[in-house]
Amino acid sequence: MGFIKHIKEEFQVIQERDPAIKTPLEVLLYPSFRVMIQYRKAHKLYQNGHYFLARWISQRAARKTGIEIHPGAQIGKGLFIDHGNGVIIGETAIIGDNVTLYQGVTLGGTGKETGKRHPTLRDNVMVSAGAKVIGSFTIGENSKIGAGSVVLEEVPPNCTVVGVPGRIVKRENRKVPRSDMDQIHLPDPVLEDIRTLQKENEALKSKLQRMEYQLQEIREEKEKNGL
Numbered sequence: 001m002g003f004i005k006h007i008k009e010e011f012q013v014i015q016e017r018d019p020a021i022k023t024p025l026e027v028l029l030y031p032s033f034r035v036m037i038q039y040r041k042a043h044k045l046y047q048n049g050h051y052f053l054a055r056w057i058s059q060r061a062a063r064k065t066g067i068e069i070h071p072g073a074q075i076g077k078g079l080f081i082d083h084g085n086g087v088i089i090g091e092t093a094i095i096g097d098n099v100t101l102y103q104g105v106t107l108g109g110t111g112k113e114t115g116k117r118h119p120t121l122r123d124n125v126m127v128s129a130g131a132k133v134i135g136s137f138t139i140g141e142n143s144k145i146g147a148g149s150v151v152l153e154e155v156p157p158n159c160t161v162v163g164v165p166g167r168i169v170k171r172e173n174r175k176v177p178r179s180d181m182d183q184i185h186l187p188d189p190v191l192e193d194i195r196t197l198q199k200e201n202e203a204l205k206s207k208l209q210r211m212e213y214q215l216q217e218i219r220e221e222k223e224k225n226g227l
Helices: 002-017 022-030 030-047 051-065 189-224
Strands: 104-106 133-136 159-162 167-171
Touching: 002 022, 002 030, 030 051, 051 133
Parallel strands: 104 133
Antiparallel strands: 159 167
């Protein structure tokens, strides 16, 4: 009964978050759907100590879908992996409910340390294409990770992170990421800094021109007075 429930949940998740879906049967073709069904089987085997069989199922799923999920990872309901090729989820990763991952995302560890070594993603987190979240720390609920970002430290809830290394550029973003699925319109701190410098440069140029004009007036006044 639990397996049928998982299938229904995966159908609902993909139909809700991918506008490209035209018919329900298309869901069966999605790598996200296929890999999550196999993950649920493998995870149950892993919990019962059948490590080889669990890894065998997960590796077969990885070869077929391009998505590698270690059977030891803990994943809540509603995970959606859009396109998915190149996604890697490590053994001690913990993923909350209604999380969205795009292609090329890595939830990885930092080395050969033991214990918890992969990130924890709280509910409603979105990780955009090509982003890498590396290490044992938490990404707070409702946060967004921008495309290509490399996140190496804790992120509070309701934040937006961009860049290499990742920097928090927006706090208390109240929109739930799965409601808009927007991985493009994120703040760009580098561009904002450049625009600020441009404005300051224009202000300095204007000030310099005024000073040159005043100096020229002084020179003309001196020449006029024979000084």
